[in-house]
Amino acid sequence: MVRKELPLAITFITGGIVILANFLAPAWFVQTNKDITVWYQIVTALFCGLGVVNLCRIHGKKVSQKREGWPFSVVMLVSMFGFMLIALYVGQQHQLYKNLYNNTIVPLNATMYSILVFYIASAAYRAFRVRSAEATILLVTAAIVMLGKAPIGEAVLGSWVASWTTWIFDVPNTAGMRGIQLGATLGGIAMALRVLIGIERAHFGGTGGE
């Protein structure tokens, strides 16, 4: 009873208040919604410990058993605890912490993000291979859009490329996107309602359902 019914009751009450707070104006709903949001943040913060334990368990085992790539696990553990201790000792606004963050995390993130350009090129190559009528339409449309967006397209082919590109973005692209968004939004609302009234229970284990 306690394992499933109590969480379901808490979900129904808090979820109901949060949903109603979006529609109803009385101050009680607004304030309770804010309080629930704060509680959500507190509970989320408590879960951080679980993540740290999982990382320590997996990488600790790897180091102790000297499995392949164990030095990387040492680097990971030293970095994690190093950042944690420095933040606790000097605070996140201290220059030392900022320097460490800006000179390690920021460039690493930028590197991963910039790799995307190569992945886009290889994905585009695969998608543009003419194998079917749909792939041909995709190839022609993409060629027009690429030429319309690159300065050389308009310079060589004239202004029609840019206007066709705008039309492709504004009409078929927007229509398709909105169609998917309409379905996805309704799906999201229905999903939230299913969780709220307790008929979707996949998060308790299994494949959903009562």
Place this chain on the structure above:
Amino acid sequence: MSVIKSGMVAPLVFELALCLAIAVLIARARKGQKLPTIRKVAGLDALDEAIGRATEMGATVHYSPGIGDIANPQTLASFAIMGYVAKTCAKYDTRLIQTNRNNVVYSVAEEVIKQAYADAGKSDAFNADDVRFLSEDQFGYASACVGIMHREKVRANILIGAFWAESLIFAEVGAQIGSIQIAGTANTHQIPFFIAACDYALLGEEIYAASAYLTREPVLVGCLIAQDWGKMVGVALVIVGAVMATMKNNSLKDLLLK
């Protein structure tokens, strides 16, 4: 002061109507009345094929629920598919590595997978080390996933949930290492990447249909049909609104903004 916020009357009415439709269809389903059948969703049908292929090759299945938090409906939808994947992997003794970016999602995922192994009668085969929290950082998580895909001989890559810029990194790396890939998201800007790089893609609302599709439970199927009714109302409003706006009549628009 009005009880309902300005501009929220129409959304509230729509939401209540959707709730009513769900309640009616659940009641019909519980009475055993006939419900329409669900169309085939290739991406969900292919789950068994992907896990089967990984099993034949003695390889690993990788599952990512995306980078959304627990409050994201896409993440909640992903749990249903994750449970099914874990149960199938447990049945065939195939290794499943499930990775997480969010601490709360990680702890729920661990429970979902543990329960799936128990349901398959393979509780002893559950390995807590294969449910992994990697990093709260978006690209930290992406790079750790890429490492796992390369190192752990992943031959079935299942990506279902809320994805952002990391979607193409996962899908392209999966394609490069020769994985069969099933991906799905409701984040419209990432769908083209999944279509381009994956073998099967679940588009938008299809991920929310997973629990009904995989279990065929009448109550969940009923909810799915209510969702379709809502979509039909939405489409009707779009058509009527477009015609009225063309005729310079804004009464529907004004009504919806109340």
